[in-house]
Amino acid sequence: MHGPNALALREAQQWPVALLKQLSHPLALLLWVAAVLAWIAGTRELAWAIVAVVVLNAALAFWQEEQAEHAVEALGEYLPQHSEVRRDGRVSSVLAADLVPGDVLLLGEGDRVPADARLLSGALEIDASALTGESSPVERAADLPDTALRPVDSPVLVFSGTVCTGGAAEAVVHATGRHTELGRIAALSARVRLAESPLEHQVRRVAWLIAAVATGAAVVFLPLGVLAGLSWTQAFLFAIGLLVANVPEGLLPTITLALAAGVRGMARRGALVKRLSAVETLGSTAVICTDKTGTLTRNVMRVAEARDGLGSLTSADPALTTALARCTTADPRAGIGDPMELALLVFAESSGLRLAPETRDSQRIRLFRFDPHLKRMTTVDRVGDGYRANVKGAPEELLTRCTSALSDAGAEQTLTDRERARLAAVVDGMADRGLRVLAVAGRAFDHPPEDRAVVESQLCLLGVVGLIDPPRAEVAAAVAACHSAGIRVHVATGDNGRTAAAIAQQVGIGADHVVDGPALDAMPETDLDALLTSGQEIVFCRAAPESKLRIADALHHCGQVVAMTGDGVNDAPALRRADLGVAMGARGTDVAREAATIVLTDDNFATIVSGVEEGRRVYDNVRKFILYIFAHAVPEVLPFLLFALSGGAVPLPLTVLQILAIDLGTETLPALALGRERAEPGLMSRPPRQRTESVVTGRLLLRAWGIMGVVSGILVLLGFFAVLLAAGWRPGADVVGDPVLHHAYLQATTVTFLGVVFCQIGTAMASRTQYAALRDVGVTSNKLLLGGCAFELAFAAAIVYLPALQAVFGTAPPPAWAFALLAPFPVLVWAADELYRARSRRAFDDEMP
Numbered sequence: 001m002h003g004p005n006a007l008a009l010r011e012a013q014q015w016p017v018a019l020l021k022q023l024s025h026p027l028a029l030l031l032w033v034a035a036v037l038a039w040i041a042g043t044r045e046l047a048w049a050i051v052a053v054v055v056l057n058a059a060l061a062f063w064q065e066e067q068a069e070h071a072v073e074a075l076g077e078y079l080p081q082h083s084e085v086r087r088d089g090r091v092s093s094v095l096a097a098d099l100v101p102g103d104v105l106l107l108g109e110g111d112r113v114p115a116d117a118r119l120l121s122g123a124l125e126i127d128a129s130a131l132t133g134e135s136s137p138v139e140r141a142a143d144l145p146d147t148a149l150r151p152v153d154s155p156v157l158v159f160s161g162t163v164c165t166g167g168a169a170e171a172v173v174h175a176t177g178r179h180t181e182l183g184r185i186a187a188l189s190a191r192v193r194l195a196e197s198p199l200e201h202q203v204r205r206v207a208w209l210i211a212a213v214a215t216g217a218a219v220v221f222l223p224l225g226v227l228a229g230l231s232w233t234q235a236f237l238f239a240i241g242l243l244v245a246n247v248p249e250g251l252l253p254t255i256t257l258a259l260a261a262g263v264r265g266m267a268r269r270g271a272l273v274k275r276l277s278a279v280e281t282l283g284s285t286a287v288i289c290t291d292k293t294g295t296l297t298r299n300v301m302r303v304a305e306a307r308d309g310l311g312s313l314t315s316a317d318p319a320l321t322t323a324l325a326r327c328t329t330a331d332p333r334a335g336i337g338d339p340m341e342l343a344l345l346v347f348a349e350s351s352g353l354r355l356a357p358e359t360r361d362s363q364r365i366r367l368f369r370f371d372p373h374l375k376r377m378t379t380v381d382r383v384g385d386g387y388r389a390n391v392k393g394a395p396e397e398l399l400t401r402c403t404s405a406l407s408d409a410g411a412e413q414t415l416t417d418r419e420r421a422r423l424a425a426v427v428d429g430m431a432d433r434g435l436r437v438l439a440v441a442g443r444a445f446d447h448p449p450e451d452r453a454v455v456e457s458q459l460c461l462l463g464v465v466g467l468i469d470p471p472r473a474e475v476a477a478a479v480a481a482c483h484s485a486g487i488r489v490h491v492a493t494g495d496n497g498r499t500a501a502a503i504a505q506q507v508g509i510g511a512d513h514v515v516d517g518p519a520l521d522a523m524p525e526t527d528l529d530a531l532l533t534s535g536q537e538i539v540f541c542r543a544a545p546e547s548k549l550r551i552a553d554a555l556h557h558c559g560q561v562v563a564m565t566g567d568g569v570n571d572a573p574a575l576r577r578a579d580l581g582v583a584m585g586a587r588g589t590d591v592a593r594e595a596a597t598i599v600l601t602d603d604n605f606a607t608i609v610s611g612v613e614e615g616r617r618v619y620d621n622v623r624k625f626i627l628y629i630f631a632h633a634v635p636e637v638l639p640f641l642l643f644a645l646s647g648g649a650v651p652l653p654l655t656v657l658q659i660l661a662i663d664l665g666t667e668t669l670p671a672l673a674l675g676r677e678r679a680e681p682g683l684m685s686r687p688p689r690q691r692t693e694s695v696v697t698g699r700l701l702l703r704a705w706g707i708m709g710v711v712s713g714i715l716v717l718l719g720f721f722a723v724l725l726a727a728g729w730r731p732g733a734d735v736v737g738d739p740v741l742h743h744a745y746l747q748a749t750t751v752t753f754l755g756v757v758f759c760q761i762g763t764a765m766a767s768r769t770q771y772a773a774l775r776d777v778g779v780t781s782n783k784l785l786l787g788g789c790a791f792e793l794a795f796a797a798a799i800v801y802l803p804a805l806q807a808v809f810g811t812a813p814p815p816a817w818a819f820a821l822l823a824p825f826p827v828l829v830w831a832a833d834e835l836y837r838a839r840s841r842r843a844f845d846d847e848m849p
């Protein structure tokens with residue numbers, strides 16, 4: 001019939017195009033040219049080998065990118081959209097995918113419209129930019145005349161994909177899924193795109209740089225090779241081999257896959273990352289700016305204390321509980337509504353008040369919804385022959401609008417300055433204990449009032465209530481983890497500064513400075529920058545949503561990567577602007593979830609911190625396999641230099657095809673396995689990475705080339721010369737014409753080849769950590785890597801022992817004693833790097849206070 005109310009994310013037949021793209025990207029084109037040149041030069045086997053390399057790499061890259069796309073697509077399943085519908089007269093929450101034409105939707109502020117629908121009642125403000133490109137919100141109301149020419153302009157219709165930024169309405173669904181307007185547009189451009197992340201961009205640049213260096217080296221080699229005694233054709237082939245071996249075509253897809261695996265890992269921990277690049281940004285987070293309610297606290301509230309209009313403790317006066325219960329929209333039986341209102345209703349009921357939500361709603365004639373700027377909410381209800389306004393909100397907002405107060409004894413008296421001061425002190429005392437304080441007021445009218453300003457003036461203060469919202473158990477440990485990881489935590493909340501500071505301190509946040517909304521508004525940019533870079537942790541209280549935008553901007557301006565949380569419609573601009581917008585999956589509005597880069601399924605602060613850890617781990621792992629891949633350059637290039645510089649007196653220690661076998665065969669799986677390495681100890685006790693820091697650092701190059709590369713280079717040449725000298729070779733001897741020496745030469749190049757393979761096993765083990773000692777992560781803890789090394793050895797054995805491959809790669813089984821020489825190679829390379837890391841750790845410890 002109608003099918004599910006969802007859009008297909010991708011067209012299925014795109015894979016040939018994707019595969020073709022892998023075969024034709026610029027680095028692959030470079031290799032195609034090399035293959036053609038090799039063919040023209042008459043070495044078919046080299047040409048075929050290069051073609052095999054391009055095809056294998058394309059297949060691997062294609063598979064990796066498919067995996068990455070699946071990982072991102074699968075996220076949708078973690079966060080199904082729900083909609084409130086009225087079915088058979090009852091309101092319930094259903095999966096948006098299950099909506100069918102005829103369903104009656106209840107739409108409110110912050111909802112994404114889940115299907116095309118016609119308004120039945122009410123009015124909405126709609127942001128239709130996703131559909132029309134028009135950025136200013138439009139009015140839609142059931143009672144407007146419909147004269148529009150295009151359906152999208154109709155004032156009585158709302159469309160799937162648009163979002164509701166204000167108002168409330170009921171609407172009947174007339175189209176779902178691909179029959180919607182959005183469905184028609186989406187069918188044209190449904191493919192989810194993986195935008196390139198800064199890391200991928202950097203690595204692409206590095207890959208090009210290496211390709212350019214390889215090409216340059218190949219060009220330089222040509223005359224050197226000829227000078228050393230090679231023919232022009234031989235030198236030419238050699239140059240091509242050098243080029244092919246060093247073009248890092250497999251690097252990018254491996255990184256994409258590592259990031260995608262990070263996305264999957266984060267999703268398992270409750271953080272849905274909508275962009276691959278967010279994984280690395282999370283890893284460099286320097287500041288987390290969090291809201292309080294529900295993120296630091298459990299958002300499970302209970303009224304702990306009630307006071308009368310003069311601030312004395314009371315046991316719930318009926319006037320107070322009635323006003324509290326009337327000034328709510330929550331429905332405890334359906335479990336719908338704000339947790340604070342649910343707590344107020346529980347409190348009113350436990351104090352003996354009986355007021356069913358249907359009765360409450362039927363007697364209501366006006367509703368002024370909670371406004372985060374005004375920090376209050378008001379209803380006007382019909383009571384007997386008259387009308388009554390019920391107001392609840394932040395005490396400082398309400399107190400200025402009250403002229404009288406109700407005492408515990410039920411007497412109404414004028415509020416004097418002295419009583420106001422006393423009340424303010426009482427509220428401060430409650431807030432200092434971490435209570436969320438709410439004032440409640442009311443006023444009677446003979447005629448239904450219209451204007452909000454009138455309704456909310458000359459009120460009588462009925463009392464104040466204090467609600468407990470305990471901190472989440474896991475937050476204190478997460479804050480401590482932030483501190484040891486050099487991450488500062490600021491709180492930006494709409495709540496009272498004292499309450500916020502008390503809660504912040506309970507979970508270990510410094511709260512060194514409390515800045516309220518007006519103070520922030522008055523603060524010049526330079527002062528704000530100075531405050532934010534002072535190293536203090538700040539509580540921004542009574543903050544308007546715009547303040548968050550300003551804080552996000554200021555932090556960004558100071559060069560600090562900020563993760564900013566939010567849940568409301570008004571938070572969306574800040575979520576978009578922050579380096580990382582973090583929305584609440586359970587509590588947040590659809591608008592916030594769409595604006596954010598990360599959605600927390602459990603709304604928990606601790607989940608952000610696990611996300612940071614995961615981000616750091618993934619970024620580290622990318623460095624680990626770059627380190628591993630870079631390290632082989634020295635033992636591969638050194639033999640050529642020796643050959644060229646000796647003017648041919650030393651025969652070539654490693655052939656081109658042998659190099660290809662290493663770079664594109666034996667090495668691939670261990671590199672992939674390094675991308676899956678677990679977090680190393682100390683990962684969260686390092687300061688955050690600078691935004692400007694490159695993925696390839698001087699330290700990485702020193703380890704790759706200066707330490708592991710040099711040690712490997714010396715070792716493999718040692719192996720090579722040992723075999724040659726043992727067979728009686730002397731510099732300048734002819735290794736082609738003399739059959740004994742020729743066999744020894746084949747054995748010697750085989751030992752060089754095996755030497756590189758053995759050294760790369762040591763490199764792989766050493767690359768597993770950046771700073772930690774290998775024994776701290778466990779020598780056998782990365783099973784994939786052990787498997788990868790086993791594969792590396794099996795592949796090498798096949799090349800050395802299978803006669804068919806011996807012919808292609810020019811290998812011969814070396815003498816048994818050579819293996820005794822090769823056996824310690826992995827340990828020696830690894831030990832050299834282990835010593836260097838131990839020195840780095842000591843230097844790091846000395847730097848720390």
Ligand SMILES: Nc1ncnc2c1ncn2[C@@H]1O[C@H](COP(=O)(O)OP(=O)(O)OP(=O)(O)O)[C@@H](O)[C@H]1O
Pocket residue numbers: 291292293294338340341370372375376377392393394395436437438492493494495496
């Ligand atoms: N439903 C409501 N009705 C009346 N007043 C409310 C309501 N919700 C919140 N308030 C008042 O407005 C203040 C600000 O609320 P807001 O929702 O902006 O922030 P918050 O929930 O306290 O904190 P956070 O920003 O950390 O989530 C609250 O401290 C409370 O005094």
